Amino acid sequence: MQDVIIVFNSGSSSLKFTVYDKADSQKATVLLNGEIEQNPKGARFHAKNHDGVVLAQEEWPETGLAIFDHLFHWLEQFAQKGRVVAAGHRVVHGGADFLEPVKITPEILNKLDQLTPFDPLHQQATLAPAKAIAQRRPDLLQVACFDTTFHSTIPKVARLLPLPRRYEERGVVRYGFHGISYSYIAQRLAQIDPQLATGRTIIAHLGSGASLCALKDGKSLETTMGFSALDGLMMGTRCGAIDPGVLLYMVQEEKADWRTLVQTLYHESGLLGVSGVSPDMRVLREMLADASSAQSVQIAEALSLFVYRIRQEIGALTAVMGGLDGLVFTAGIGEHDAALRQDVCQALNWAGVTLDEAANQRHDAIISTPDSRVRVRVEPTDEEREIYLSVLKFL
Numbered sequence: 001m002q003d004v005i006i007v008f009n010s011g012s013s014s015l016k017f018t019v020y021d022k023a024d025s026q027k028a029t030v031l032l033n034g035e036i037e038q039n040p041k042g043a044r045f046h047a048k049n050h051d052g053v054v055l056a057q058e059e060w061p062e063t064g065l066a067i068f069d070h071l072f073h074w075l076e077q078f079a080q081k082g083r084v085v086a087a088g089h090r091v092v093h094g095g096a097d098f099l100e101p102v103k104i105t106p107e108i109l110n111k112l113d114q115l116t117p118f119d120p121l122h123q124q125a126t127l128a129p130a131k132a133i134a135q136r137r138p139d140l141l142q143v144a145c146f147d148t149t150f151h152s153t154i155p156k157v158a159r160l161l162p163l164p165r166r167y168e169e170r171g172v173v174r175y176g177f178h179g180i181s182y183s184y185i186a187q188r189l190a191q192i193d194p195q196l197a198t199g200r201t202i203i204a205h206l207g208s209g210a211s212l213c214a215l216k217d218g219k220s221l222e223t224t225m226g227f228s229a230l231d232g233l234m235m236g237t238r239c240g241a242i243d244p245g246v247l248l249y250m251v252q253e254e255k256a257d258w259r260t261l262v263q264t265l266y267h268e269s270g271l272l273g274v275s276g277v278s279p280d281m282r283v284l285r286e287m288l289a290d291a292s293s294a295q296s297v298q299i300a301e302a303l304s305l306f307v308y309r310i311r312q313e314i315g316a317l318t319a320v321m322g323g324l325d326g327l328v329f330t331a332g333i334g335e336h337d338a339a340l341r342q343d344v345c346q347a348l349n350w351a352g353v354t355l356d357e358a359a360n361q362r363h364d365a366i367i368s369t370p371d372s373r374v375r376v377r378v379e380p381t382d383e384e385r386e387i388y389l390s391v392l393k394f395l
Contacts, residue, residue, distance in 0.1 A: 002082035004031060004075060005391055007384045008129045009090045014038070015129060018384040019075065022085055022395075028385050032078070036060075036067060043067050045074075068132045086141040086395060088387040089130050090180060092122040092229065094146030096171060101149075101390040104130050104142040112144065118171065119228055121266060143391045147229075150179030150186075153219040158320075161227065174226035178205045182213045182220065184386040185330055185379055190218065192365075196375060199325035202317050204310065205381065206340070207331035208236035208279065212310070214317040222320045224313050230265055234309045236279035239269035241309075275302035281333050281340070307343045314348065324351050324374050330381040341367065345376060 003022040008015060015036040021029040032055055034047035046057040055078070062070050072084055089104070093115045102108055109131060116123045130142055159173045182203055189197035201215045210233040214222040224232030224241075234240045242265070250256040250264070272279035276298050277287060288299050318324045327348070329341055338360050345355040345367075352373025360367040368376035 002031075002080055003085045004082060005086045005088065005388060006075065006084055007088040007090075007387045007391070009384060009387075010126045010129055018388070019078075020388050028388055036071065038067070045071070064132075068129070068136050072137070084137075084140065086143065086391050087130070087133055088143045088145060088391040089126065090147065090383060090387060091126045091130075091144045092147050092177065093119045093175070094144075094148045095175075096173075098144070098146050099149055099152045101143055101145045101387075101393070103394055104134065104144050106134070108144065109134065118175075121262065122229060141391075141394060143387075143394050145180055145387045145390050147177040147179045148175045150183045151176030151213075151220045151223055154222060158222055172227060174231075176211075176213070176220065176223035177225045177229045178209070178211050178213070178223075179220070180383045180386050181205050181330065181381040182215070182223075184382050185328060186215055186218055187386075188379060189215075189328070192379075193326070193375070193377065196326035196328070196377070200318075200321040200323050201326035201328060202314055202321075202324065203328045203330060204314075204334050204344075205331045206233075206310075206329065206334035206337075209238070210235045210240075210310075210331075210333070212313050212317055214321050216321050222317055224317075233313060234274075234306050235270045236281075237267050237270045237272045239265050239273070271302050271306060274305055275299045281337055285337075285339065303340075303343075307340065307347065310344050311347045314344075314351075318351060326375045326377065327353065328377045328379050330379050335378060335380050336363070338363065341376075341378070348374070 005020045005022050007018045007020070009017070018033050019031045021031050030050045032047050032049050034045065037044045042059060042061040045060055047055045049055055056074065060067065060070055075084055076082060091112060095115045095118065097111070109127065112123070112127055130144065133140060133142060154176060161167065161173060163172065182205065185203050186197065189201070197218050203213045203215055205211050205213070209229060211223055211225045212233065213220055226232070230238050232240050247261065250261060270279060271281065271284065275284055277295060278284055284299050284303060288296060329335065333340055341360055342355060342357065345353045353376060354369045354372035355376065356367055356369045363378055365379065366375065366377055368374065
């Protein structure tokens with residue numbers, strides 16, 4: 001018998017999860033990773049153990065709530081008559097009230113539902129599994145962890161938006177996101193590099209969603225995302241910070257409605273929009289050498305703009321902190337794209353960054369030279385582990 005804890009990280013069309021062995025809580029032992037992709041005919045389920053061995057690859061006819069019945073039944077068979085004892089959830093928005101992980105109750109779910117207008121695309125997706133489980137397994141302990149919590153230490157002046165005060169009263173302020181990832185990296189730095197953990201460090205969470213966090217004395221001082229996860233850096237399909245006048249132009253000249261703006265800004269912009277090819281950095285790197293000249297120009301411009309926006313925002317965060325002691329690359333692009341890290345670091349020579357090119361190519365933990373005034377690290381993030389550790393506190 002093997003009791004397990006399941007951690008959900010939900011997207012708009014897929015549901016990723018990680019299963020931990022409750023008995024081995026100190027080591028946070030991962031038993032498997034899985035994903036459920038829903039489609040009109042049912043769902044596609046696949047799972048691998050921690051070594052990458054495929055455990056299941058199935059087509060399920062179930063949809064909606066029935067998916068969770070099937071999932072929990074499969075997990076309990078996998079656990080040899082064990083049981084799922086708790087579930088943790090990444091929830092995008094905690095608003096102004098939820099400043100730490102919280103046990104999910106019907107009342108809590110209702111309050112989190114009320115935050116949907118702040119992020120209509122992501123909030124409902126991250127709440128969906130919690131709602132489904134609450135209906136099918138109401139006695140199961142569920143814990144919500146919020147992407148906004150880590151940034152609760154940002155000064156009020158940095159939270160304000162230059163809008164009429166009535167918007168602040170409605171909660172329209174800057175929140176910041178990717179907080180679960182930043183929390184993990186901050187705690188990890190405290191273990192492996194206390195100097196950066198307590199110094200002036202920028203964490204670069206670079207993936208399909210991308211943002212930067214200015215970490216000072218171990219706390220978030222500023223971040224590039226604001227009221228929504230659409231703000232800040234250029235991303236895979238999201239535009240990042242953009243002149244509001246562009247939106248006014250779309251509304252006036254193109255008669256764009258809310259749905260058109262959402263589709264353009266969230267799903268058609270960023271690397272995809274500028275390259276005209278793909279939002280995936282790996283695909284763009286591969287195509288750059290083989291593409292036609294026209295494609296090559298657009299792809300090269302997309303990659304250059306991606307780096308330029310990172311440089312621009314690092315400069316702003318360095319000014320806010322009054323200097324820079326460390327830079328940490330994390331998430332999919334940050335951890336694996338050596339060319340991107342090289343471009344960013346070479347552009348930061350003015351700040352005291354000196355890159356060790358060989359170490360960077362090897363994806364070493366430290367990729368700056370010993371004499372670099374700014375220490376540059378590559379550190380894998382683990383949002384699921386951070387959520388798992390939060391769940392343990394409630395057991």
